[in-house]
Structure formats: structure tokens, C-alpha cells
């Protein structure tokens with residue numbers, strides 16, 4: 001196991017864009033690499049992706065491994081996983097962090113099987129254990145009631161997918177340079193049982209929840225699907241996005257992709273307005289990192305009223321129109 005050196009992060013790049021999760025993984029990875037006295041390396045797979053290497057160096061990567069080939073233009077699980085497994089076999093990284101995005105969750109699981117190592121999925125914190133240099137990856141478990149720290153004692157690399165928004169984005173140092181190492185795509189070996197047919201963008205309001213600076217979220221207290229129109233008005237007025245707790249999703253009032261929490265998305269906006277949400281631990285797991293929390297609730301004893309910076313006691317159907325009136 002001592003042949004395995006350096007901390008790798010997977011820099012997800014699709015459709016001409018580098019995912020912001022790459023910068024978050026560079027923050028997490030930098031600390032691990034410094035604690036181990038090893039290098040921080042980023043991995044880029046795709047077509048026309050080498051151009052992102054400069055950005056990765058400026059955000060902290062020492063080395064960038066690139067496999068750039070038209071066959072990698074569109075993400076296919078087994079092709080990407082086979083390339084990663086071959087890269088790992090050749091360069092032997094010690095730790096390997098991937099983003100727990102849809103793509104990253106799928107890729108990390110498959111790659112870990114091909115590599116033959118352990119994976120901690122969906123972690124929220126990673127640290128190096130000082131005594132033995134092992135990766136300790138922590139994630140919520142038992143419905144968010146416990147935090148479990150998971151290790152991978154007998155195989156390398158120790159792999160982990162890290163929840164988006166768990167770490168700040170790495171700071172940029174203009175002009176910082178590093179080494180690019182190219183890895184050849186092998187069409188005979190990097191094959192797939194699947195075939196890419198077409199990419200269909202999901203319909204939505206276009207605003208990415210994970211990047212929204214203001215979020216207006218509704219819970220069971222909204223009472224009906226149409227109630228979200230009122231929340232949307234407030235969100236639009238503040239230049240933000242609408243989101244939900246699990247209750248409205250379960251009731252079919254709003255699509256799952258808007259769900260915040262343990263089994264939904266993690267967000268860190270500047271302002272989170274929770275309307276008719278009680279603030280159960282599974283919901284809080286997805287939004288407690290918000291800068292300012294405003295809760296609107298009929299029940300002054302609701303848990304969210306205790307954690308909110310501003311707790312507004314009242315019916316959301318009175319309070320939101322009043323807020324809109326003031327914002328006019």
C-alpha cells in the first residue's frame with residue numbers, strides 16, 4: 001500500500017463547462033495533501049477538456065491528468081470508469097475524491113468496483129488520521145440522526161464521493177502553474193455495453209439551486225401545489241429560486257429536484273426563507289449552512305424557529321404578501 005501516493009480529485013467537466021464541485025474538491029483535497037505531505041492532482045476526462053487544466057492549477061492542483069478524446073464527449077458510466085481504473089492502476093493515487101453529483105455518484109461506485117477498492121459515498125467531511133495517514137470520511141446515517149466516520153483499511157486508493165457544497169470553493173492564484181500528464185484513450189479496452197443516443201436537458205426554471213444566492217422554500221404548511229406560485233413571486237422579486245422540504249415533494253406538489261435535505265440537495269445561499277417548514281433534522285442537513293435563515297411559521301415552537309436568524313410567527317399566506325408589499 002505504500003506505493004500509493006498523492007491525493008486525486010475528479011474535476012467533472014461536461015458540455016463545455018467545468019463543474020463548480022471541482023473547486024470544492026480542490027479545497028478538501030489541498031488540506032489532505034498538505035497533511036500527508038503529498039501532491040494534489042486533478043483528473044479531467046472528456047473531449048476538449050484540457051483547456052480546464054490552467055483553471056485547476058490556479059485553484060490549487062499541482063498536476064492534472066487528462067484523458068481527452070471524442071469518445072469521452074458524452075458521459076457513459078463504464079467507459080469513464082474503465083479509463084479511471086486504468087489511470088489508477090498506472091499512477092497509484094493514495095486518496096481519490098469525486099463529487100457526489102449524479103454523475104459522480106454513478107461514476108465513483110462503478111470505478112471503485114473496477115479498481116477493487118472501498119468507497120465512502122456521499123460524505124460531508126474528510127480528514128487525514130494523524131496516526132496512520134488513513135482517510136476518515138464522515139457522512140450522515142440513520143436518517144441523519146448519526147454521523148458515521150468510515151475508513152477503508154486494506155485497499156488503496158481510499159475513495160470517497162463528497163457532497164456538493166460541503167466545502168468552500170478554493171481561492172484562485174492567478175498564474176499558478178503545474179504539470180499536465182496525458183493519458184491515452186484505448187478504444188479496444190475502454191468499451192461500453194451502452195450507447196449514447198442523445199442528451200435531453202430536463203425542463204426547469206433554468207436556475208441552478210446549488211448556485212442560488214436566495215432560496216424561498218416551502219413545506220407542508222404551503223398546503224397545495226398552487227401555493228408555490230406565491231413563493232415563486234417572492235423568489236422572483238429577490239432574484240432567487242424556489243425549493244421545498246420533502247413533504248410537498250411526497251405530496252406531488254413540486255418535483256423532487258427542488259427538495260432540500262438529507263435525501264435532496266445541499267444548499268448554501270446567502271438567504272434561505274423557510275415557509276411552513278418545521279425544521280426536522282433531515283431538512284436542516286441540507287440548508288443549515290445558509291448565511292441567514294428566515295423562518296415563517298404559525299407555530300412559534302417549531303424547531304426551525306430556534307435556528308432561524310429571523311423567526312416570523314404567522315400564516316405564510318399573510319406574511320409573504322406583506323413581504324411582497326414591502327419589497328415593492
Ligand SMILES: Cc1cc2nc3c(=O)[nH]c(=O)nc-3n(C[C@H](O)[C@H](O)[C@H](O)COP(=O)(O)OP(=O)(O)OC[C@H]3O[C@@H](n4cnc5c(N)ncnc54)[C@H](O)[C@@H]3O)c2cc1C
Pocket residue numbers: 142143144218219220221222244245246247248259260261262263264265275276277278279280281282283286296297298299302314315316317
Ligand atoms: C431517511 C429520511 C430522509 C429524509 N430526507 C428529507 C429531506 O431530504 N428533506 C426534507 O425536507 N425532509 C426529509 N425527510 C422528512 C423529514 O423527516 C420531515 O418529515 C420533513 O422535513 C417535514 O417537512 P415539513 O417541515 O414541510 O412538514 P411538517 O413537519 O409537517 O411541518 C409543517 C410546518 O408548517 C407549519 N405551517 C402549517 N401551515 C402553515 C401556514 N399556513 N403558514 C405558516 N406555517 C404553517 C406548521 O406549523 C409546521 O411547523 C426525511 C426523512 C427520513 C426518515
